[in-house]
Amino acid sequence: MVEWTDAERKAISTLWGQIDVGEIGPQALIRLLVVYPWTQRHFGSFGNLSTYASIVGNAKVAQHGKTVMGGLETAVKNLDNIKQAYAKLSVMHSEKLHVDPDNFRTLAECISVVVAAKFGPSVFTPGFQEAWQKFLAVVVAALGKQYH
Amino acid sequence: MSLTAKDKDTVRTFWAKVSANAEAVGADALSRMLVVYPQTKTYFAHWKDLSPGSAPVKKHGATVMGGVADAVANIDNLTAGLLDLSELHAFTLRVDPANFKILSHNILVVLALMFPSDFTPEVHVSMDKFLSAVALALSEKYR
Numbered sequence: 001m002v003e004w005t006d007a008e009r010k011a012i013s014t015l016w017g018q019i020d021v022g023e024i025g026p027q028a029l030i031r032l033l034v035v036y037p038w039t040q041r042h043f044g045s046f047g048n049l050s051t052y053a054s055i056v057g058n059a060k061v062a063q064h065g066k067t068v069m070g071g072l073e074t075a076v077k078n079l080d081n082i083k084q085a086y087a088k089l090s091v092m093h094s095e096k097l098h099v100d101p102d103n104f105r106t107l108a109e110c111i112s113v114v115v116a117a118k119f120g121p122s123v124f125t126p127g128f129q130e131a132w133q134k135f136l137a138v139v140v141a142a143l144g145k146q147y148h
Numbered sequence: 149m150s151l152t153a154k155d156k157d158t159v160r161t162f163w164a165k166v167s168a169n170a171e172a173v174g175a176d177a178l179s180r181m182l183v184v185y186p187q188t189k190t191y192f193a194h195w196k197d198l199s200p201g202s203a204p205v206k207k208h209g210a211t212v213m214g215g216v217a218d219a220v221a222n223i224d225n226l227t228a229g230l231l232d233l234s235e236l237h238a239f240t241l242r243v244d245p246a247n248f249k250i251l252s253h254n255i256l257v258v259l260a261l262m263f264p265s266d267f268t269p270e271v272h273v274s275m276d277k278f279l280s281a282v283a284l285a286l287s288e289k290y291r
């Protein structure tokens with residue numbers, strides 16, 4: 001089981017309490033699709049992703065960003081049992097969506113960059129960054145757990 | 149995944165905005181790396197103080213960013229321009245190249261923190277490519 005210090009729990013709940021998934025989610029997904037364009041392979045049904053402007057303006061990208069970011073709520077609410085809580089989602093990403101689990105780590109990095117830009121250095125301190133990235137790493141591991 | 153002319157322009161333009169604060173960027177990135185990826189502390193066992201913003205961290209952050217500035221100046225031929233630094237890292241420092249990626253990530257986080265409106269997704273992709281290219285050039289002499 002993952003051990004969380006009180007400081008880490010506080011950091012995660014503080015950040016999550018201030019995150020608007022409808023704002024951060026789309027920005028994170030846009031960054032993923034722009035910075036790592038091969039990730040577009042999973043979004044063939046989203047329409048035009050051929051230019052920066054088209055990605056930024058794409059309503060399906062925005063909606064999906066919100067959905068994915070909202071999915072972190074499960075982890076925040078189940079901090080002591082993230083692996084179990086994401087078992088079904090892990091199976092889905094493996095069997096149905098066929099997503100290379102390395103993409104989860106890449107998206108987590110994008111989320112951290114967007115959160116950093118949003119909150120600035122006085123909130124997103126090194127200590128908060130440590131807790132946040134540890135949190136995302138646990139989610140990433142859980143999502144990859146059911147792959148075989 | 150080599151740097152296009154557009155990437156190089158983007159990096160040079162963005163760097164012009166960053167360079168005045170390069171030392172602060174370096175200090176913060178290094179501080180964060182040591183906190184968020186504690187295994188990286190193994191390279192600095194000889195420092196008295198590894199806490200964020202400490203004197204050795206600040207000094208070394210400035211050194212590292214000096215190297216990044218060199219890389220920007222040599223962006224058209226990173227392998228040649230960073231040869232000495234590559235030899236230093238390969239034979240003297242022997243830093244596991246996996247750590248270049250870790251430090252790069254923290255540099256990008258600090259750039260997002262300090263330049264939230266300038267560090268757009270387009271700047272982000274060019275900077276990420278650039279730092280990857282720098283890491284590759286630094287790894288040149290390893291084996």
